[in-house]
Amino acid sequence: MATLGAAACNGKSSAAGAAAGGAGHGPLEQTHLRIGMPKGELGALPIFTGVDKGYFKDQGIDVTVDDSYASYQDTLKALGDGKVDLVYDDYAHAILAQSKGNYRLQLVAEGYNAGDGSVELLSKPTNTRSEDQVRTVFKASQGFLVPMAGTGDPSTDFTVPTVMLMTRLPDIANSMKLKIDDSGTEAQAHLKTMAVGAIGEKLTGVLDANVAAVLPEPYFSSTSTTDKVVKLLDLTRGSTQAMPMGGYFAKQDFAVSDTNLFKAFTTALNQAKTVTSQRAAAMAELQAHYGTIATATVSASISFGTFPTTVSVDRVTRVLTLMQDLNLASFFNIDTMMPPDALRGQG
Template structure:
């Protein structure tokens, strides 16, 4: 007849094994090592609570920002414990100003806007995530061609009035880089700051000779005004150059590491969606970028990088130095906010 201690051992050991198996199945390894999959605790792969659940993100109505809208609509940020509010701003430089002042938490901007502020010591910024990298057809200098048009080929651009959203941006820098590589003088081009939506009418009225437009405005000016591409910015020395990203102050990112790790994870899910399926992208273009149903399928889409690459971003800063937008070389690798966790 077995002793009482033997019976207790034979019963207790299976119970313990079953309990451990259940805990592992329910919570994964994190259930035993103290980490959490609860969104309010920062999401998978990080410990501690979300420090700042509400984020205001300044952006422009361009195709670059589609992954963020996808992440908002699909609840990818909510899964991470974040409430992300997109706020449309007038320009990339305005977004940078607003993030420095604290009006918004994260700014979508073309990289020159962030790099100028960093170089001049206006703010200590971090690149939270990459947004868009150039591919042929996305950003171009266009002009309305006619028998009396002032611009019909790249050589005609010298000394002409060309609209850009802001000076010292990837728009004018990219054009000058491409033209300079063809030995076309660029020092007397008259750059005219102007919102994208005003460029087509201004070309038609003759107030400007050409404009540097990003999608969807490249397709729109072609469709509505007959504008033709004169210079593709993603060519020659600027082929595949980084265009835009998401920036925040170092002070904010340092104080809220779990928040920004969660933002990166949520945004990456949006990037994965729009990269793999154009049928996911086009409804976002129609709803949030206000592209009409006929134009949306025609819009050229460049690349949505999965992470910021220091070498590719350095090309932008070096281009700014070449054209004296900044006074000394800026090491952009120090600005990158490295992902702290992944799903």
């Protein structure tokens, strides 16, 4: 954090003009880039790879990372307050924030797509069939523990894993009206938002068996190493298979004014994504940066997804489409947050 504070002036570096204009970009407008991310966010793992292997340095960028934030909202607030220049954020939360006019965001680079089995619905062991247990949990007040965006607003405190849960329960959604109204009160009767790092502990510590938790990696593997939980539902199937989870966002004005900086950043990030896609490298970075949650046992069992090296409008639109199906988002032109070089019509 001391390094972060030193970079907080965000002034134009005199060395920027000397930075090499490789990979199709000219001299960097500045050489410092402060990145904020929620703690334990698997999708942002390539950032650590890029720092550790010097890919950002090779592009002339001095990157500082603050991964102390408890929620996606906290990272966006830091961006709005000028404490960081770029954030890793969950797509559902970023779309809601943009559509409500709270922020003017631009997606600089896609972050992460869920892998098979990387988002699961867990509960304590019972003698009930999984399908029946899901229905029992639904009848319980706030029975589903879901990752929070941190907004404190029932109509905006949603993340992609939450949307995945709601989408995977169509019969329950239709018969018991999981779809929310504009105030969000219907969903709040069934969903309890929590910081993702606390969900596993809450699930295993509660006496009530009629509770289930949505857990993405690496928290799923960390929690499932105990014998206190069982898997009820794999949320990475059907319409939510390879689901886009999150990406890197900057303020639109900054993204437009410092185009060379962000071209250099994405060049280095794509190098890091390619390396992080190798399981051994990903496991090493996890153990180096993700603390006690990434023990050797947990790292070896994690179901990794993929790190896209392009921005696809169609891919990100999948999130918006599911949100609209659940009445979570009004009509919204997602192009307003896409970079000029985003791919269209290529899935």
